[in-house]
Amino acid sequence: MNSKKERIFTAAIDKFSQKGSTNTTMQEIAETAGVGKGTLYRYFENKEDLIYSLIQYGINKMTNQVKEKISQVELPLEKLKIIVGAQLEFYDQHQNFCKFLTREIWGYQSKFEDYIKEIRSNNTVIIENIIKDGIERGVFKELNAETAAVSLSGMINITALHWFMFQDKFPIEKIRNDIIQLYFNGIKKSNI
Amino acid sequence: MNSKKERIFTAAIDKFSQKGSTNTTMQEIAETAGVGKGTLYRYFENKEDLIYSLIQYGINKMTNQVKEKISQVELPLEKLKIIVGAQLEFYDQHQNFCKFLTREIWGYQSKFEDYIKEIRSNNTVIIENIIKDGIERGVFKELNAETAAVSLSGMINITALHWFMFQDKFPIEKIRNDIIQLYFNGIKKSNI
Amino acid sequence: MNSKKERIFTAAIDKFSQKGSTNTTMQEIAETAGVGKGTLYRYFENKEDLIYSLIQYGINKMTNQVKEKISQVELPLEKLKIIVGAQLEFYDQHQNFCKFLTREIWGYQSKFEDYIKEIRSNNTVIIENIIKDGIERGVFKELNAETAAVSLSGMINITALHWFMFQDKFPIEKIRNDIIQLYFNGIKKSNI
Amino acid sequence: MNSKKERIFTAAIDKFSQKGSTNTTMQEIAETAGVGKGTLYRYFENKEDLIYSLIQYGINKMTNQVKEKISQVELPLEKLKIIVGAQLEFYDQHQNFCKFLTREIWGYQSKFEDYIKEIRSNNTVIIENIIKDGIERGVFKELNAETAAVSLSGMINITALHWFMFQDKFPIEKIRNDIIQLYFNGIKKSNI
């Protein structure tokens, strides 16, 4: 990856996460990246392309990181545990990207449609498949796998976002344990 | 509430949810509402004010609806059950507002900060308090109440959004049951 | 003169003199006059008409006041003395109108052309004729009467404006004497 | 001075003098200058800044021209003579600017306040000081120096404006002599 392109990526994520993509000017990105405005257009067709590329780049990075880790274990339960940890870790390392992504993904219908589908298939579907596998193996309850998968995604994503925005520190281990506990066994105390 | 103001509200939510607030022009809103451009400015100081008012109006409506319903039961468990149902119901009735809100709320610190705080205290905190109550009563596990509350919010919110965007129908009862089941007892099959 | 029309006139002069006619809205005038916005249009065709009428009204008032006074004396010298005093007095009584007028008169070419001509013939020409008369009678030097007339106008007008803007009080008698002294005998000390 | 900035200056003066600054659009200025609308904003922060800069630029130019000339003579009488000539000359060379300036300077307190003060101190005060000097030396009458200075300014300014607007030619030498004659010795024929 070209180092100048990386600088632009970083600058763009930085700005986008602070002010949103629409409120960030190409000028600002160029300045932050320390390149000329015209240079942006050597690496990206236009602003939209920059946003798309950014989403794709980040999603791929995150998905690959997650995929690699879950490939090392076999059981659905273990896989989900790893996903929660890996996802939180990634968000922690890339808070800005996380904010940016959340905002861009739940937004437009039209143009981003395809990208969103792709993100979905790259992300939620992974979880969905693990859950289906778990249901088949008889270790998970017979819930709608899609709902269950999206629920987990929502828990992780929104909790991370919430902590970023309203708290100073992000106690990742504690949060991970709570989410796993919650998602696996529920909030109710088992009253043997 | 003035009927023309309501028309503007509706038009704005409609457009904002489709294209995001920044990509929607005042012109478009006026046209959709069937009023003149200048009329918008009789009811709202400027575009920002329109967005603020919209968030506030919707949040209040939702919160009131939820608050009223949970006041009718006593047990934390029952309260949470009702919240899941009421929240999904509201989202179902106001899909566009739900999309708009999710998009506006997550992302930037910005000038919306205060509103977001308020929204939080009006919404997540309700859940948080119920959970704290449940923990004290010994019916809920000793998790971080904040994380647990935000997790539930995330589950409901993102699941609803997901169904709106990727599926034709919104089987509210089924989803409600799945989420409650998941949140109360977890995904793991109890292996007595 | 209708009292409501007078109130509008007064309000308009007040606002116009403070912010200029272009920066004053019909709304403001209506509010200051204590009437509805629509009412303005019962008395004036449009904003331009209001400005025109205002200029005309003020000029007429001033000219009449001056004309009446100079008709009481015969000699050119006496007439000029009276004009200086009367003009300063009028400006003093109608500072706002004076400011407004100066700004409007030395402005546009096009539309106001006719009005300006009229103002000129109503005002400067009076002085010009007195000067011509004085030259014929041999009491005034043989200067270009037009230049001499406009010069006096400029002296009076700009001096008044200057005092309004940069000094708290307007010592009208002192200024009148200085201007007369200056205009009649010049600044040079007569060196016997 | 950047040539494109000069072109904008010239275009702005041209338009402003014809229609007043408030009735001139940035669009028009851009077109007249032969540049794009956006280009104006590379050279001036906004319309107000353009007006300010214009006033300042012109005033400085005029004042410098005058100052330089009067520095070459010593006697108050000579200095004033030169000022009348230099000022008329400048107005003649920059008729449009003269119209623009007169219009902008007189009228409102507003935000231009500071600039007007500066203009005053750069312009009228020069005359005022010469007059004070002359009074001390015993060659000028003991009039209020401020009134005397502003009077001369008014004579020159308004006479120039008058000739520009109502006459085809501007017989600068003749006007200069008349004004000097008038200001030095008065209109009254000395009756030995």
Next chain:
DNA sequence: CATGAATGAGGCTTCATTCAT
């Protein structure tokens, strides 16, 4: 008669994009 809600033309300004250097 009087009012003020409603309108939309038009002004100022921003910013993605181009292109000459």
Next chain:
DNA sequence: AATGAATGAAGCCTCATTCAT
């Protein structure tokens, strides 16, 4: 290849004017 001056489409907002009440 890199730059940033230049551009003009497009957005927000104001305000003179109209007209139903």
